[in-house]
Amino acid sequence: MDDEQKPDGIVLTEAQKRSRRHRSVAIALALGVLVVLFFAVTMVKGPGVLVRPM
Amino acid sequence: MSVVDHHAIELGPRISEAEVGDYIALLKPRVMSLVIFTALVGLVIAPGHFHPVLAFTSILCIAVGAGASGALNMALEADIDALMSRTANRPIPRGRITPSEAMAFGLTLAFFSVMTLGVLVNWLAGGLLAFTIFFYVVVYTMWLKRWTAQNIVIGGAAGALPPVVAWAAATGSLSMEPLLLFLIIFFWTPPHFWALALFRSDDYARAGVPMLPVVAGPDATRLQILLYTVVLVAIAAAPWPLGYFDAVYGVISLLLGAGMMWLAINVYRYRVGRPALRATRRLFAFSIFYLFALFATLLLEVVVRAVAPVIRAVAPTIGAIASAIG
Numbered sequence: 204m205d206d207e208q209k210p211d212g213i214v215l216t217e218a219q220k221r222s223r224r225h226r227s228v229a230i231a232l233a234l235g236v237l238v239v240l241f242f243a244v245t246m247v248k249g250p251g252v253l254v255r256p257m
Numbered sequence: 258m259s260v261v262d263h264h265a266i267e268l269g270p271r272i273s274e275a276e277v278g279d280y281i282a283l284l285k286p287r288v289m290s291l292v293i294f295t296a297l298v299g300l301v302i303a304p305g306h307f308h309p310v311l312a313f314t315s316i317l318c319i320a321v322g323a324g325a326s327g328a329l330n331m332a333l334e335a336d337i338d339a340l341m342s343r344t345a346n347r348p349i350p351r352g353r354i355t356p357s358e359a360m361a362f363g364l365t366l367a368f369f370s371v372m373t374l375g376v377l378v379n380w381l382a383g384g385l386l387a388f389t390i391f392f393y394v395v396v397y398t399m400w401l402k403r404w405t406a407q408n409i410v411i412g413g414a415a416g417a418l419p420p421v422v423a424w425a426a427a428t429g430s431l432s433m434e435p436l437l438l439f440l441i442i443f444f445w446t447p448p449h450f451w452a453l454a455l456f457r458s459d460d461y462a463r464a465g466v467p468m469l470p471v472v473a474g475p476d477a478t479r480l481q482i483l484l485y486t487v488v489l490v491a492i493a494a495a496p497w498p499l500g501y502f503d504a505v506y507g508v509i510s511l512l513l514g515a516g517m518m519w520l521a522i523n524v525y526r527y528r529v530g531r532p533a534l535r536a537t538r539r540l541f542a543f544s545i546f547y548l549f550a551l552f553a554t555l556l557l558e559v560v561v562r563a564v565a566p567v568i569r570a571v572a573p574t575i576g577a578i579a580s581a582i583g
Contacts, residue, residue, distance in 0.1 A: 226275070226277060229280070
């Protein structure tokens with residue numbers, strides 16, 4: 204395959220880039236909340252965090 | 258072939274332009290707000306001390322679980338949504354999100370909400386949340402909704418479970434009080450949704466959804482609304498004679514119930530033209546207020562019960578200070 208026929212691949216439009224960035228930030232925030240939540244509950248429960256009643 | 262399938266074919270390999278707002282819309286925020294409120298009431302009326310962090314975690318997990326159910330529901334009902342004016346503007350019919358993306362989103366949220374509630378709070382609550390999501394998505398959305406006119410009667414159990422999940426999160430057990438909350442929402446669901454179905458019956462008929470007005474006709478639906486409202490009003494007042502809540506709740510519940518009954522009777526009486534349309538719209542709108550006000554009364558009663566001893570304890574001190582100043 205010569206250089207002229209080499210596909211450029213998928214090039215994202217500005218709108219696609221922007222929405223992807225927004226979605227990535229939202230996922231990061233959600234994961235951050237999850238981390239904070241697990242940390243806070245661990246602090247609250249102390250050693251009892253390992254006790255998981257039915 | 259549905260509108261959604263056309264989108265998939267026309268777009269080919271597509272790159273999403275969906276914004277965060279589109280994914281939030283998948284969570285059905287208005288339904289979620291009612292779920293959060295009823296769950297909060299279930300949590301607050303539960304006996305014993307429940308740490309605020311664990312309470313927040315429980316409500317968050319229940320809310321996310323409800324959102325997951327909404328996303329999975331939209332993924333599975335995209336063909337119906339595209340045909341109904343009320344739902345045609347949802348993210349999937351608009352082509353913002355594909356059904357498979359919504360499915361992946363919903364399954365991820367369902368998994369994390371159940372696991373987080375189970376691991377951080379308790380597995381009874383986690384299990385009940387998993388059952389709620391399963392019931393809404395599999396039993397209601399995939400099975401009942403397209404099969405029987407009793408779809409929202411049986412499926413209503415899913416919407417009635419959040420306060421039970423919350424109670425289980427707070428206590429690690431179940432008892433009569435959350436069952437009463439469950440029954441109130443369960444019997445509230447048919448009059449609420451059949452009122453909506455009465456003035457949206459063309460939508461449902463076009464989409465082929467066997468709602469009661471489409472299958473049995475509007476007059477049979479009006480009778481069913483009236484009968485379910487009678488049962489609802491009786492069950493909503495039941496916590497008073499059963500001794501779970503005092504007379505203030507009982508009286509407010511009966512007053513609100515009188516409003517529901519009056520509007521349900523009007524729906525039964527007015528069967529044609531604008532008066533009929535107005536009656537069904539009024540019942541639909543009031544039913545939302547009714548459930549909110551009923552649960553708000555429960556919430557206030559618990560708050561007053563908790564605050565009253567504190568007020569009684571500090572009252573003499575405040576009186577002494579006031580007389581000293583005077």
